[in-house]
Amino acid sequence: MAAPVVAFVRHLATEKRHSPRTCDHYQRDLDRLVDWLIEVDIPAWSELTIHDIRRYVARLSRDGLSGRSIARHLSAIRRFYQFLLREGLARDNPALDVRAPKSGRRLPKVADVDQISQLLDINPDDPLEIRDLAMFELMYSSGLRLAELASLSLPALDLKGREVRVLGKGNKERILPVGGKAVAALNQWLAHRTAMANEGETAVFVSQRGGRLSQRSIQARLARWGMVQGADQRLHPHLLRHSFASHMLESSGDLRAVQELLGHADIATTQVYTHLDFQHLARVYDQSHPRARRRSTNHINRNDNDHTGS
Structure with missing residues (x-):
């Protein structure tokens, strides 16, 4: 060539x-x-x-x-x-x-798939680390924003259906797939959560005091996690979200589906935004996400973004 x-x-x-x-x-x-x-x-x-x-x-x-x-x-x-x-x-x-x-x-630097695996492929036995692993698996699995993760309540989880319902920017609700690794981590955390949560607390992720875990605490726990696991860069929630987006784009080639999964209202492309139904999003997700892949990846055509917008 x-x-x-x-x-x-x-x-x-x-x-x-x-x-x-x-x-x-x-x-x-x-x-x-x-x-x-x-x-x-x-x-x-x-x-x-x-x-x-x-x-x-x-x-x-x-x-x-x-x-x-x-x-x-x-x-x-x-x-x-x-x-x-x-x-x-x-x-x-x-x-x-x-x-x-x-x-x-332009997106900030992202972690590659091998780095993510190094960070998440562990077997914690401490309840706080079990909680942290569930948080970070879910954030990377579904591309959640920090605020979306922190605000999650138990009714939003459907682990049997492998779905999570989140309220994003502009109070727009979307339903996202949850990968098998994240489902397993969440089930392990929920088995410990009952002993930690205050009576009547509906938050999925709670602190040692039993109340909803704050955004600042999640940031601190992720930074600590990266140091303990030997990450070569400081970990922050947007790194996991952008890694999710980058890995999905590279694997699926379906820009519109990834934009929908991320909950972006403005995709600023040369073509009119087309809403995709959840079944299509779930299919793209299952075929493409490195920690939810249940069958061999098929490349799916995607629309391109204009050089004046992303």
């Missing part, structure tokens, strides 16, 4: 009279794409689809590239495919309608 890239860069240098520095930028960006294509086993430029380009954008975003850098990569890919079309080496330009997220709203 490298030969067409070499020919394209030579074309830029000789026919288009681009500077050596500009040619180097194109070479470097396209070499990175080639490495990813090898990684995901796409053997030919003609087989690359718009869905694959969107997956690649998600990877670049997860790797920490800004919206501006991703836009530059996409520009290089579009121009490269113009060259391939001229040479008869491609049938269409898969990057034509793909836009990068705007730089101002």
Whole structure:
């Protein structure tokens, strides 16, 4: 796959009279794409689809590239495919309608799947650590905001149905799937909760004093958890939520479904937001989330977000 890239860069240098520095930028960006294509086993430029380009954008975003850098990569890919079309080496330009997220709203750093597994794959025996594991599994499992987690009450949980009902921003309610790991952790915590909770307390997560656990306490417990488990960065609730979003996007490719799961009212894309029913969301979730996967992952097409919004 490298030969067409070499020919394209030579074309830029000789026919288009681009500077050596500009040619180097194109070479470097396209070499990175080639490495990813090898990684995901796409053997030919003609087989690359718009869905694959969107997956690649998600990877670049997860790797920490800004919206501006991703836009530059996409520009290089579009121009490269113009060259391939001229040479008869491609049938269409898969990057034509793909836009990068705007730089101002780039996601913060996220933990990769292996790091999350290192943090959560433990067997605590202390009631407080059992509670903490249940909190963090649920937060990562369902992409909950800190406020949503802290405000959860027992009637919102349906562990047999593997669902949780949350009240998000704007008092908008949504029903979210709960993965198998989180269900197991919650069941273990609920077996201890009765002895800790005050009479009549409905909060899912309670403190040693028996009342609802505060947002500040959850933040402190997560930071402590990260230090004990040897995390290579300070853990905070949004890290788990953004890791959820990043891992779901990379695995499913379904941006609209992930936006719905996160409870974002404004997805700022080039296409009108389409509401997806819960059955579809649950199917995407089961196929894609690394700690709830019950069958092999199928890639699902997703809409792309415009370079002026994310």
